[in-house]
Structure formats: structure tokens, C-alpha cells
Amino acid sequence: MNLLEILLLFCGFFTVLIVSGVSSQDLSIVVDPPKPSLSQSIFINCTTDVMSKKIQSFSIYRGKEEILTFDPTSRPRVQWSDESLKDHFTFFKDLKKQTTLSLQVKNPVCTDGNIYKCLLSAKNKDPKEAQERVDFYVPKNGVELTQNKATNCFNVDITCIGHAGNPPETMGWFKKTPDHNEFASIDASYITANMDFSTEDCSNTRKERLVYKPTEDERDLIIKCGFGDMTKEVTMRMPGQRPQDVTLMYKGKPEVGGELELNCTGKITEIHNYTIIFYKRTEMNTQITKIMAAVKDEKSVQLDDCTTMVTKLVTYSPTQEDKGLELMCRITGADRLSSDAMQVIDVQGLFVVPTGITPDHVPDGDGDDMDKDNEMDHDDKNTDDNMPDESTVVPEPEPEGSDEDEEPKTEGEPKEDKGAKEKPKTDTSVSENSSGMLREYCLLIFATALLVMV
Secondary structure (H helix, E strand, C coil), rough: CHHHHHHHHHHHHHHHHHHHHCCCCEEEEEECCCCCCCCCCEEEEEEEEHHHCEEEEEEEECCCEEEEECCCCCCCEEHHHHHHHHHCCCEECCCCCEEEEEECCCCCCCCHHHEEEEEEEECCCCCCCEEEECCCCECCEEEECCCCCCCCCEEEEEEEEEEEEECCCCCCEEEEECCCCCCCECCCHHEEEEEEECCCCCEEEEEEEEEECCCCCCCCCEECCCCCCEEEEEECCCCCCCEEEEEEEECCCCCCCCCCCEEEEEEEEECCEEEEEEEECCCCCCEEEECEEEEEEEEECCCCCEEEEEEEEEECCCCCCCCEEEEEEHHHHHHHHHHHHEEECEEEEECCCCCCCCCCCCCCCCCCCCCCCHHHCCCCCCCCCCCCCCCHHCCCCCCCCCCCCCCCCCCCCCCCCCCCCCCCCCCCCCCHHHHHHHHHHHHHHHHHHHHCCC
16 A cells, blocks of 8 residues: 555545534534623523524524524524513524524523523434533532530431532531541431522522431530531530439328338439439438438339430338438439439427437436436436435434344443433444445436536
8 A cells, every 4th residue: 555545545534533523513502601600691602513594493492481593594584482582682693604693691690590402403404402501600608507406315406507509519417426537427317408599699508407316435426517628517415414303202201210202203315324312411410411221113114215214212211310301312314414302301209309418318208318327227217406415415313222233231230321322333334224225326326417417
């Protein structure tokens, strides 16, 4: 194959390419500028390589509405579907090397955003159609994030409002915990979305709501929403709720030695690891102390998907120390947040404790101050203040006649006068039935008086 044949072959090949390229571009439509906005005019340019004398009709549509038709055989050659459209559009044509119809939108409004079509009918050719959508470009502009009022379950409930622009951007939702570096996408099943279109500025506003119940590992959760690099985030600290509607009720007669039933109830959201504890405080002991009460019953009832009613029933017997009794129950949830309820109870049957006597010293009812060891040893002797002091005790007079220890007298020995009778001898061996018992009794009185004074 010589050089000439090779050149002819290449020329034929390029001719085929050129012809096929021209035929594939029989009809085209171009929007200028490519990203139209409301601030400037736009042009819809329909172009065909078919010469105007071979055109039967050349029309431009906005959606399903015909705007105008070019027919070279009719007069006038440009037919408007409605003369009022001339106020909004301007028509240009170029019939030189190609046939070009240009439609200018002079003052665009949002309703001009639509699908524009060019329809061409030519002699000995099938009808052709080309179309292009016109969307007025509006940039996205900010994100607002709002935390909604907590639901019964204390879920994450967030609304994200984004000015999505036009064409509207897609909003994304992401989450992570403080111990993770990367955000993870939130499943779309937790999200409800709405979008509003503004006919004033052709912008779209996305309003999406996330309702999501965190897992146990997501107590401190960071939520992020928005468009690409334009996002907002919020940290949700979830161990969210104190026990609600905590009440303390009692049954029984509040008296010393009696038995009270204490019933504590409340509502919680997490059924595991909760506690119900009873406490008390009295006038004698102003510190709140835990009651070691006997548990009769403890149960829980599921009220709905989010709330559980918990109840604990215990018994408690008031004591002499329960003057001014204040009972309290405390319910603590799994998140260690707690709520209390309190009852003040007037306990009956309390002994009146004299001023200055501690509660441990309780009167024994016999008129003295207290039971002491020596009282118990001596049949609880009365220590009335009217009893005589040991120094004032007068010994009982001795009976007339001779003493049993007196030595016998011999016969013929004269009897002594009564006036000359010897003074009684002071003997250390006093009779056990008289002086000894009296001394012990006096000592007992003295010791008891000392104890009372202490």
C-alpha cells in the first residue's frame, strides 16, 4: 500500500467521524449560565444543524407549556402561544450556518425553574427532542440544632434545621462517644424528614428530627447534623432522670412497741440496679440514720415502654427513742440519681424523761429516778427525797429489863437504884436484828441519793 492510499484511507475515516458527529448533534439545548440565579437573566439556546428552509417547525416548551414555535413557511414565522409571554421572554434567532433559537428569561422567578424542551420537525427526518432542567442555584446557608423536650423514655430528641440551598443538599446525622475519635452514621430509621421550598428565593429548607434511645455504652453521646463541612453538634449527657413521684405511706398505730408497715413507691426508667432504702431522724438524734427494717415485699410493674413503678414494703417498730420521728425513703436509679419522700409521725406511749436525764435512764414507775444495781439487789428500795438523812436517824429505845448479855447477879447483892443505873455500854457487836440492819439501810439511802445527784 503506497502513501497515497494510506492518506485516502485516513481521510475517509475522519470524514465518517465528522459526519457521524454532526448527525449526533442534530439538536441540542444549552442553558446559559450553567448555574442560573435569580439575580441575572438566563438564556435557553436550542440549536440544530438543519438549515432553516428544511425546518417544518421548531418549538420551545417550559414543562408542558409551549412558549413559541418557529415556522419558516408561515407569517409571522415566530408564533407565541400567548402574547403576554413577550413581557417575560425575549426571542432571538440565528439562521446562518446553523439554526439557533434563543429564549431569554429577562427577570427570572422561582416558577421559571422547570424542564425546558426543544422540539424539531424537519423534512424527511424523524422528530427530535432535547431537554434541560433549569434550577436556580442557591448556596446552602447554615444549620440550626434544637434539643426538644425530653420524652418519657428520656431519648435523644433533636431537630436539625438546615438551609439546604438549591439544588437541596442532603443532610447527614452522626454520633460518637467521648472515647471514640470517629463519628458513625445514625441509621435513617430514627429520622423523620420534611423539606419546604421557598418561592421567594428558590431555597429549600430541610427539617429533620432524630428520636434515638442510646445504649448503655452511649451515656455521654455527641450528636452532629448538617451538610458536609457545615454542621452543628451537641453533647447529650444521658443518665438523664431522677425517680419520679416518690411517695412514703404507713399503716398501723404509731406507738412504742407497735408495728408500722412502711410503703415506698416511685417511677424509674431503668429497672436494673435501683435501690430503695428507709431512713429515720428523731429529736434525740438529728442525724439521718438507716433503718434496718424487715422487708415484707418488693416488686416492680411496667407502666409503659419507658416507665416502671417500683414498690418496697417493710415493717418497723417504734422505740422509746423515737420522739419527733421523721421517716424517709430514698429511691436511687441505675444512674445514681435519687429522689426522697418523708413522713413525720407522732409516736404514742413515750415515757416522760426528766430534764437532764439521758434517754438511756428510763424511770421504772416506782417514783424514784432510776433502777440501779443496788436497787435491784435490795428489792428496788424507794429513794424518796422525804426519807431521813443518815445523820438524823434516832435509834430505837431498848426494851426494859436486863440485857441478854448482862452478867447474872448473886443473891444478897443489893439492887441498884434506877436513877443510879449505869449508862448503856457502847458495844461494837450490835444486835443483827436492830442496829446492824438499820446501819445498812441508812447506807443504802445515802448511796442512792448520791447516784441521783450524779
